[in-house]
Amino acid sequence: MRLKKIKLSSFISKEWLSHFGKTLKYSLYVIFHPFDGFWDLTHEKRGSVGAANFLVFLFLMLNILKLQFTSFLVRNINLNRINMWVEIASVIAPILLWCVSNWSFTTLMDGKGRLKEVYMGTAYALTPMIIIGYPNMILSNFLTIEEITFYTFFDTLGMIWFVALVLAAMMMIHDYSLTKTVFSSILTIVGMAVIVFILVVFFSLISDGIAYFVSIYQEIQFRFY
Amino acid sequence: MRKIKKFGSLLAATAIAVSGIFSFPSAAVYADDASTTYSYTYDIWGDVQSSPDAYRATKHISGDMFEFEDAEGKTVAKNFVEPQGQFIRGNHIFVCDTGNNRIVEIAYDGKEYKGVRQITEFTDKNGEALTLNKPYDIYVTENYEMIISDYGNERVLHVDKDCNVIKIMTTPAVTPFNDPVDARVFQPQKLIMDTAGRIYVQAEKINKGLLEFDTRGEFTQYVGASPVKFNMVDYIWRFFMTEKQIEAQPRFVPTEYNNVAIDSEGFMYVTMSVYDDNDFLTANPVRRLNSTGSDILVRNGNDPPCGDLKWDNAGGYNGPSRFYDVVTFDNNSYCTIDQTRGRIFAYDFQGNLLYAFGGIGNRLGYFRKPVAIDRMGDSLFVLDGQYSNITVFELTEFGTLINKALREYQNADYDKSAEYWNDVLRLNGNYDLAYIGVGRALLRQDKFAEAMEYFKAKRDRRNYSKAFEQYRKEQIEDHIGDFVKALIVILVGIWLIKKVRKIQKEVRECD
Structure with a gap:
């Protein structure tokens, strides 16, 4: 049997790669020029879902690597009790919930953005957390207990930057005013809670339903067996 | 061939590992059959780590081991009945045999425990005889003067070596004992005497702290009242309540102590056991009081000294540890005894848990209701109020x-x-x-x-x-x-x- 030599280019075209590179590099522009940046991100198609996925992946990797490689002076974690799936879910789930919840509310509130665009905006806003997070993780291993303030400072800086960028992104993508953005963001967070609640209710309902049929089956089985 | 070699080396590795496991317990730990491994510590994550025994139960001492002459001159060996307190001075053990209204003095000569005498009567200054009614606790000074809390007779007796009364401390004329509406009965339970000759008494249902009596036997003050803990939510609710509703609410009152001990530096250790199950980490059930009555116990361990950190509902024994006594060592370590699961917890001078051992059960080294712990040198003596015996632990x-x-x-x-x-x-x-x-x-x-x-x-x-x-x-x-x-x-x-x-x-x- 003759095996074809598999080339990377047969999966990923050169054009796609250069577009991906360009859109990924655009995230660096966005974080310093949020208003222009997020406007052009969707309206001028200077961002891509591929780059957004990659940013989310980098953020996920950061959160996983932090478990192992942050100094225990900063985060004292019992690695024996870490469940990797829970850790992954705790990063991915809030991002997806935010996007879905935000899109659900903004479609009712004259938001111009589509789900894809909301996702892209949120993912691009993660950039400062990624850029600060990786060096900060390494830095933490060179700090004594008194110097942890530096770590906390950079960590908080990244967070604040992220929140500001998300707000800017929502403003530009939905073409909102600042007050409307803040209002819709609060609603979004409430919506996230509602979605989680419904999921939990749904889950318990389904499991109760299954248990019901299982017990019926068992009753019948006991009778005839 | 290579496969066989690989298998062979694997087998060898397994053999080494297995032999390693079986040869590891060194002879020193498991030298005798009596040794158990029911001791444990908590690690940094709050997980139980089993540990070799630091103390090993060696003997039970029960009341019927000692014969004394009773009032009719007959020699009888009586069991203890619900003993509540003990004290060890030198190699003499004083047991408050509460149910039999007597105090038993036992001496240990290095090999055997021998009954010295049983004390039932005292002679007061007028030559009249006084008897005991439920003696609850005893403290013995260096020259063998005894201070006895005579629970049933509502008094504290200070007697000399030959049972002649030196002084009697009766109900002090302060609140809540002289309350015209709801006067409390003075029921002394546990007591100690400090180096200056002052006597500190823990009395039943008194939450103002310990009662201090001076050298003349006069009441001077309450010492070391436990600070009142507020519940913020309850406190806010109170603003919206009527007078009657507030009266019906449980009051914010300090909790009462249940025992008192004194350490080699003259500081008092107190224990208390009345707190909410969920507050066990912040309740500070064991405290070290200075002369002004504030808590100076060092709590630098991973967790505060509060006994068990984790438990499940094992045979109905649920909830946090409840300390009922504490014994201190010369190096500022101390052992507390817990009645929930019958365990002894040893802490060092920084508040790190050294080891915990014991349990509820009917074997040697287990208890039903441990009420007092004391030491003779490095050996621990735990008095059990329901089995009515003393368990001896050796290091x-x-x-x-x-x-x-x-x-x-x-x-x-x-x-x-x-x-x-x-x-x-x-x-x-x-x-x-x-x-x-x-x-x-x-x-x-x-x-x-x-x-x-x-x-x-x-x-x-x-x-x-x-x-x-x-x-x-x-x-x-x-x-x-x-x-x-x-x-x-x-x-x-x-x-x-x-x-x-x-x-x-x-x-x-x-x-």
Whole structure:
């Protein structure tokens, strides 16, 4: 049997790669020029879902690597009790919930953005957390207990930057005013809670339903067996 | 062939591993059949780590081992009936046989326990005889004067060696004893005497602290009332309540103590057991009081000294540990006794849990309702109020090593201490304090990298940080020359490249 030599280019075209590179590099522009940046991100198609996925992946990797490689002076974690799936879910789930919840509310509130665009905006806003997070993780291993303030400072800086960028992104993508953005963001967070609640209710309902049929089956089985 | 070889080596490795497992328990730990391994500690994550025994139960002492003459002159050996208190002075054990209204003095001569006398009667200054009614606790001074809390007769007796009354402390004329509406009965339970001859009494249902009596037997003051704890939510609710509703609410009152002990430095240790199940970490059930009555117990351990951190509903024994007595050692360690699960918890002077052992059961080394713990030298004597006997615990090699290591540490001989900690590690590889002790010695010997390893293993953040700071400094000092050299090379390199570029440019322009 003759095996074809598999080339990377047969999966990923050169054009796609250069577009991906360009859109990924655009995230660096966005974080310093949020208003222009997020406007052009969707309206001028200077961002891509591929780059957004990659940013989310980098953020996920950061959160996983932090478990192992942050100094225990900063985060004292019992690695024996870490469940990797829970850790992954705790990063991915809030991002997806935010996007879905935000899109659900903004479609009712004259938001111009589509789900894809909301996702892209949120993912691009993660950039400062990624850029600060990786060096900060390494830095933490060179700090004594008194110097942890530096770590906390950079960590908080990244967070604040992220929140500001998300707000800017929502403003530009939905073409909102600042007050409307803040209002819709609060609603979004409430919506996230509602979605989680419904999921939990749904889950318990389904499991109760299954248990019901299982017990019926068992009753019948006991009778005839 | 290669496969067989591989299999062979695997087999050999397994054999070594297995033999390692079976040969590991060193002969010193399991030297006798009586040894059990029901001791444990909590690690940094709050998980139970089983440990070799630091104390081993060796003997039961019960009341019927001792014969005394009764009132009719007959020799009888009576069992204890619900004994509540004991005290050990020298090699004499004084047991308050509460149910039989007597005090039994037992002497230990190094081999055997012998009954010395039973005390039922005292002669007061007028030559009249006084008897006991439910004696609850006893304190014996160095010249064998006895202070007895005569619970049923609502008084505290101070008598000399030959049972002649020196003074009697009766109901003090203060609240809540002289309350015209709801006068409380003076029911003294546990007591101690300090070095100045003042007597401190813990009385039933009194939450103002301990009653202090001066050398003349006069009541002077309450000492060391437990601070009142507020519940914020309840406090806010009170603003919206009527007077009647507030009256119906439980009041914010300080909790009452249930026992008192005195340590070698003259500080009082008190225990208390009335607190909400969920507050066990903040309730401070064992306290060390100074002369003004404030709590000065050191709580530098991973968790405060509160007994068990985790439990499940095992046979109905649920909830946090409830301490009922405490005994102190000369090195400021102390043991507390818990009635929930019948366990003894030993803490060092910093509040680290050294070991915990015991349980509810009917074997040697288990209790039903431990009420008092005292020590004779290093041996522990635990009085059980329902089995009505005393269990004797003796220190094992493991416990001795821990005590030695702690003593050297307190004498600031860290290297010697580390030697003992290494011996402890040989017997128990899960003993967190030993790792930190060894790390501390390494730190003092300027072996920073090794010290860091030891501290990191047991997540001692503060010490790790100290070692790391030194290590970092050392590394920077060692390599600063290399840094400077590298920097110079880079700078010269950049300068050279620029120079070359410039020349190239000039050459090009010339062309």
